[in-house]
Amino acid sequence: MEEELKDIETRQPLPEPSENSEIPEASEPSKAPEPSRKRYPWYYVKRFDRYIIKNFLGTFFFAILLLFAIVVMFDINEKLDAVLTAPWKATVFQYFMNFLPFVLSQFSPLFTFISVIFFTSRLADRSEVIAMLSNGISFHRLAVPYLFSAAVIALGSYLLAAYIIPPANVERIAYTNKWVKNKEVVYGDNIQLQVKPGVMAYMSRYDNTTRSGFRFSLEKFDGNTLKSRLTAETVKYDSVGLWTVRNYTIRDFNGLKETMTKGSVMDTLLNIDPRDFLISKNDEQTMTSPELKEYINKQKARGVANIKNFEIEYERRIAMTAAAFILTIIGLSLSSRKVRGGIGLNIGLGLLLSFSYILFMTVTSTFAVSGYTSPRVAMWIPNFVYIIIAAVLYYRASR
Numbered sequence: 001m002e003e004e005l006k007d008i009e010t011r012q013p014l015p016e017p018s019e020n021s022e023i024p025e026a027s028e029p030s031k032a033p034e035p036s037r038k039r040y041p042w043y044y045v046k047r048f049d050r051y052i053i054k055n056f057l058g059t060f061f062f063a064i065l066l067l068f069a070i071v072v073m074f075d076i077n078e079k080l081d082a083v084l085t086a087p088w089k090a091t092v093f094q095y096f097m098n099f100l101p102f103v104l105s106q107f108s109p110l111f112t113f114i115s116v117i118f119f120t121s122r123l124a125d126r127s128e129v130i131a132m133l134s135n136g137i138s139f140h141r142l143a144v145p146y147l148f149s150a151a152v153i154a155l156g157s158y159l160l161a162a163y164i165i166p167p168a169n170v171e172r173i174a175y176t177n178k179w180v181k182n183k184e185v186v187y188g189d190n191i192q193l194q195v196k197p198g199v200m201a202y203m204s205r206y207d208n209t210t211r212s213g214f215r216f217s218l219e220k221f222d223g224n225t226l227k228s229r230l231t232a233e234t235v236k237y238d239s240v241g242l243w244t245v246r247n248y249t250i251r252d253f254n255g256l257k258e259t260m261t262k263g264s265v266m267d268t269l270l271n272i273d274p275r276d277f278l279i280s281k282n283d284e285q286t287m288t289s290p291e292l293k294e295y296i297n298k299q300k301a302r303g304v305a306n307i308k309n310f311e312i313e314y315e316r317r318i319a320m321t322a323a324a325f326i327l328t329i330i331g332l333s334l335s336s337r338k339v340r341g342g343i344g345l346n347i348g349l350g351l352l353l354s355f356s357y358i359l360f361m362t363v364t365s366t367f368a369v370s371g372y373t374s375p376r377v378a379m380w381i382p383n384f385v386y387i388i389i390a391a392v393l394y395y396r397a398s399r
Contacts, residue, residue, distance in 0.1 A: 048132060052145040055123075059115040060153065064104060067111065071103050072096065082179040095175040098168035102285075105165055108157045109323040110354045112150065116331030117350030124338045139336070139398040146332050147325065154324035161317045162289035169285045185280040193277060194302040195270055198222065203235065208274050211237040216245060218270075228252050230268075243270050279306060284313040311375035312365050319361070319379040326386045327354065333393035357382055 075096075076083055083091055123129050132142060177184050186208040195201050195218070204215035216235040220228040232245035245268060250261040275283075276299065287295060292314045299307045330353060335346045360382040368378035 048137070049145040049148075052142075053149050055119045056115060056146065056149040057152065059119045060111060060149075063111045063115055063118075064107075067103065067107060068100055071100070075099070079180055082176075086175070086179040090175060090179075094171050098172040101160055101165050101168055102172065105157060105161045105320075108153060109320060109327055110358060112153055112324050113327040113331050113350055113354040113357075114347070116146065116328050117335045117346050120332055120335040121346040124336055127338070129336050130338075142336075143329070143332060143394075146328050150324045150328040154321045157324065158317065158321045161320065166286050166288045166291070169282070173282055173286065183281045185278045188278050191277045193272070193304055195272060197301075201270065201272060206274065206278070208278055211274070213237075218268075226253055237274060238267075240273065241269050241271055243268055243272070276302070276304070284310040289314060289317060308369050308375065312368050312379065315375045315379040316361075316365070319383055322383050323357065323386075326383060326390050327357065329390040329394050330386065333390070333397035336397055357386060360385070 086095075120129070129142070133139065188206050189204065191201075191203045191206055191213075193201060198221045200219045200221070202217045202219075203213040206213040213235040214233070216230075216232045218230040219226060229251045230245070230248060232248035234246045236244045236246070238244055245266050246264065248263055248266055250263075252259040252261075284292065287310075292310055296307055296310050296314065299310075331350060334349060361379065364373075364378045364381045365375075367373045367381075368375040373381075
């Protein structure tokens with residue numbers, strides 16, 4: 001004990017700090033820089049976004065599967081004779097495998113709306129929408145995953161309608177023409193069309209089964225002046241643009257002078273295909289959108305009048321894409337609040353509005369056929385009307 005006391009006494013006291021001396025600050029431990037992480041786009045999608053997208057698309061595809069089952073049963077009942085007569089492979093692979101995508105394209109707006117109404121009403125009934133809004137999520141932010149899901153459906157529907165379904169319709173229509181009822185047009189009478197500017201072709205009759213035309217004439221004009229006229233007893237279609245005329249006469253006019261040439265057989269290259277004047281029902285459904293656009297422009301240049309259905313089909317494919325967004329906004333606005341009637345009231349209202357939209361589009365298409373409006377305006381009239389309805393309902397729901 002005494003030794004410890006002697007040690008303490010012999011220790012040098014610590015110098016007292018003067019007024020001008022600086023006290024060194026304790027240095028903080030240095031932190032290692034955080035490694036930069038590559039954030040993928042999915043990183044910014046919140047959990048509730050994934051939840052809504054999963055429910056939206058899941059409900060949509062489940063509803064489509066139910067529709068397929070119902071459609072197949074009714075279609076088999078309607079075409080029972082053909083189903084029993086045709087080979088089962090043709091019925092399954094040539095008809096139904098090509099018919100179901102066609103049904104999906106036709107009814108995708110309807111089932112988009114029903115899907116939104118159904119699962120959003122369930123969320124509202126379980127107070128999940130209220131919980132999201134109470135946690136600071138605005139109604140505008142809540143609509144983002146809905147619009148993303150609508151964009152997925154709209155893009156898929158357009159790709160189906162514009163590029164995938166038309167080749168499938170070729171097989172489907174070929175099956176129905178063979179086993180159900182043949183609606184293919186194989187002959188035409190009094191056919192007249194413009195081959196190119198200043199060149200007009202005429203046939204009194206054309207039979208596509210033999211690829212032969214009768215009483216054929218080809219006239220060439222320079223302004224309003226007839227320069228040349230070819231007439232033939234028969235003409236036969238060989239390949240793309242190649243025709244063979246038989247027992248022909250060519251008259252060339254040069255003022256008051258006329259030169260005549262006769263022959264038995266001659267091949268001539270004309271920019272004419274039998275499909276240009278033999279138009280069957282639903283032919284517009286067998287063309288992709290680029291093919292439709294090219295066909296419409298070519299027929300307009302030739303002065304062909306009966307192309308309204310082709311123009312309507314082209315515009316309908318584009319207008320139906322916008323329908324997915326419009327009906328999604330209407331469905332969200334109607335079903336995001338809990339109502340006394342429960343889910344059933346919202347679903348009933350959704351069915352009423354969606355069927356009225358499809359009916360409205362069918363009615364306005366007749367305006368284009370009758371010539372009251374252009375096909376583009378006729379197909380977009382329902383969208384314009386329902387955009388106004390969607391804006392009003394969305395404004396009321398977001399307040």
